[in-house]
Amino acid sequence: MRGEGIVNSSLDLIGNTPLVNLGKITEENNLKCTLLGKVEAFSAGGSVKDRIALRMILEAEKEGRLIRGVSTIIEPTSGNTGIGLCLAAARLGYKVIITLPEKMSLEKERMMTALGARIIRTPTDAPSESADSNIGVARRLVHEIENAVMLDQYSNINNALAHEKGTAVEIIRDIQATRGENAIADVLFAGVGTGGTITGLARGLRKHNKSQNAKNDYKDGLLVVGVDPVGSSLALPASLNRIEDGQSASYAIEGIGYDFIPAGLDRNEVDYWIKTSDDESFDCAHQLIRSEGLLIGGSAGSCLAGALKYLRTTEEGRKISQDPSKTVVLIFADSIRNYITKDWILN
Structure with a gap:
């Protein structure tokens, strides 16, 4: 953990990012579940x-x-x-x-x-x-x-393993430190690009929840929701990826979405997919910045937009949103630092 002595190098500042209670977002959206953001902006290079x-x-x-x-x-x-x-x-x-x-x-x-x-x-x-x-x-x-x-993040097994062996362990540690040794993450929301983050986290958290005999109806105790931008081709069923009238096939959000399926993305680990537009994503990024004071990037807005859409519009989501026993984790992949000159910051 940081703050416990001198670190040897900048590499020791990678990971160990905070899990933040999104209290104002929860209140503003009339949610009763616990909403937590894993804020990867605090890593050495500013991202997951x-x-x-x-x-x-x-x-x-x-x-x-x-x-x-x-x-x-x-x-x-x-x-x-x-x-x-x-x-x-x-x-x-x-x-x-x-x-x-x-x-x-x-x-x-x-x-x-x-x-x-x-x-x-x-x-x-x-x-x-x-x-x-x-x-x-x-x-x-x-x-x-x-x-x-070429290390090839799209197919490199260490992409997912970094999250299964690292990020998931941190999430479990921090939830248990605050809510007790039997506490778990019930739901995971993550934006999807190369697929390593959502694949590795799903595997790591599911292994833990299964060992804890999690008392919910989800696969190995965890519901995993992937967030994919409109214009990308990652979501299932494939019909979700159709471009409707008035929609653009391109998207401004950076870091998530592709026109091919990366080898490192295991879509079997994703239970449900949500599509998000640029407008929804940037609106939610502003909400996070102004309500929670978290200096996050645009894809964090996508993750929040996808989470709120799921919690409002699906039967299971509405149940989760009003259940105080449920813990929902959102992955906020990077920092506002990467986008200071982008128009969405100002508008």
Whole structure:
């Protein structure tokens, strides 16, 4: 835990983020359940992706794929994984090249540049399988540059394991420290991108809840709801991903949603999917910032928007919302720091 002595390096500041009671949001929305936000902005690099970046590097070192002072890390990212990789690489001695879609914020680019990375921007509208996409460009560079390694967050098993073995353990620890040794998280809401966060958390929390003989009707004691932006293709059933009249096929929210199914996303772990629009997401981000004083990013707004929509519009959600015994956890993936120049901050 932080505050218990001198830490050895910035890498020791990754993770161990606070679980915050969202008391004002609960009150403003007439909820009786306990609503908790896991605020990943407090991690060293400012996001949930710090965890996977460090684990992917350390495991690749154990496997002999990465050698400090020799290897170059190349990674396609929407920004947060890139920042985490750059932070760890700066401390451990790696060169980094990041391929980043054009829509991603200038703040992310500048932070990675400050940490010593080379940034290559790619067209936002390039399909993921295209040679021009950030994934396609990264794959080409790996073949062209000597001693280059792509850790591939989309399929790397350490993406989910970082959350199963780390984030889930923290959530359990903090809930039990406050609410007693038999307390559990009943419901999990998370925005979905590469899928590592929701997959790993679902597995870790379910293992714990099952061992506790959780007294609810959910799969292994946990209800998992995935939040996917309108315009993305991750949700099930696939009919949810249809673009209705008046909707845009593109979305401004960063860090969640894709036009392909990442190998690291186990959709069998997700019980229910909610689609959210940019407007809903940014409205809820402002609500979190102004009501709770949490300086979170846009995808945290998506997570809250999805949670409130589920709690208001589904039969099970309405039951949960009025049940004081239920503990609901939301993952707030990153910080407002990444989006200061974005229009949604001001409007």
